[in-house]
Amino acid sequence: MPKIDLSAIPQTNTTGYPAPYAQTVAGRHVRRLASATGLSDFGVSQVVLKPGAWSSQRHWHEGEDEFLVLVAGAAVLVDDGGRMPLVPGDCAAFPKGDGNGHHVVNESDGDAVFVVVGAITNGTAHYPDINMIYDGGTGRYLRGDRTESA
Amino acid sequence: MPKIDLSAIPQTNTTGYPAPYAQTVAGRHVRRLASATGLSDFGVSQVVLKPGAWSSQRHWHEGEDEFLVLVAGAAVLVDDGGRMPLVPGDCAAFPKGDGNGHHVVNESDGDAVFVVVGAITNGTAHYPDINMIYDGGTGRYLRGDRTESA
Numbered sequence: 001m002p003k004i005d006l007s008a009i010p011q012t013n014t015t016g017y018p019a020p021y022a023q024t025v026a027g028r029h030v031r032r033l034a035s036a037t038g039l040s041d042f043g044v045s046q047v048v049l050k051p052g053a054w055s056s057q058r059h060w061h062e063g064e065d066e067f068l069v070l071v072a073g074a075a076v077l078v079d080d081g082g083r084m085p086l087v088p089g090d091c092a093a094f095p096k097g098d099g100n101g102h103h104v105v106n107e108s109d110g111d112a113v114f115v116v117v118g119a120i121t122n123g124t125a126h127y128p129d130i131n132m133i134y135d136g137g138t139g140r141y142l143r144g145d146r147t148e149s150a
Numbered sequence: 151m152p153k154i155d156l157s158a159i160p161q162t163n164t165t166g167y168p169a170p171y172a173q174t175v176a177g178r179h180v181r182r183l184a185s186a187t188g189l190s191d192f193g194v195s196q197v198v199l200k201p202g203a204w205s206s207q208r209h210w211h212e213g214e215d216e217f218l219v220l221v222a223g224a225a226v227l228v229d230d231g232g233r234m235p236l237v238p239g240d241c242a243a244f245p246k247g248d249g250n251g252h253h254v255v256n257e258s259d260g261d262a263v264f265v266v267v268g269a270i271t272n273g274t275a276h277y278p279d280i281n282m283i284y285d286g287g288t289g290r291y292l293r294g295d296r297t298e299s300a
Binding site for chain 2: 001002003004006033034037038039040041042044046064065067069071072077079081084086088089090091092093094095096098100102113115117118119
């Protein structure tokens with residue numbers, strides 16, 4: 001049946017972020033929907049942000065578009081332009097290579113839930129606030145100058 | 151700003167469906183979000199279904215994955231397996247070539263709103279209930295045996 005039984009898909013809150021950057025996403029619980037349902041053209045996940053959690057460190061992708069829609073709760077989108085509240089139904093688009101670091105934070109006292117679409121496999125991403133790069137080729141987090149591990 | 155000003159993106163309810171199949175989607179109002187925001191890796195649209203409207207004739211895609219999430223209102227997903235109510239936050243995945251014709255219908259007395267992700271350009275699709283094929287190569291709607299225009 002095409003309708004997804006979300007309760008049957010495990011949530012993960014693991015991250016590859018090195019300390020101390022991992023703490024902010026400890027309350028981010030991700031269900032990977034594409035692999036669970038046989039989709040391969042794009043990646044899609046349902047993400048539950050517990051109160052206080054961030055979707056990620058603020059970042060932008062070199063080579064992959066990203067899109068999200070908030071489906072429940074309240075959140076704040078933060079990017080180079082500032083802070084923008086999101087309510088259910090609000091959408092945001094992040095074209096590849098835009099150089100505009102973004103993330104979504106849950107400053108409410110309830111869960112915020114969004115669906116995010118992107119590439120199946122993560123490529124290189126830049127984290128301007130913390131001088132970090134995710135290197136898609138090696139799968140390693142590096143300092144912004146790529147000279148050492150982050 | 152990555153947050154999308156949905157009100158600034160025009161809605162369209164046009165369809166290429168031949169009569170009499172067009173009538174069921176007259177209350178389907180689509181905002182094409184990818185082209186409006188510079189995304190090119192996948193297509194994504196916000197769709198408002200007025201009471202009584204269908205998302206499409208029941209169909210499946212030969213070569214492109216499709217995904218949707220209901221963000222407001224209530225709708226019913228119909229496929230070969232039957233009818234499945236959708237509430238906000240519910241997701242559905244339609245892997246390419248699954249041969250399982252599907253659509254979403256709004257049987258409520260309010261708007262139903264969903265976000266749907268797929269290919270930028272529509273390829274060949276099959277409409278089993280009405281013996282019709284959309285031919286991605288020519289952009290024409292044909293009878294199921296491809297011998298004449300639908």
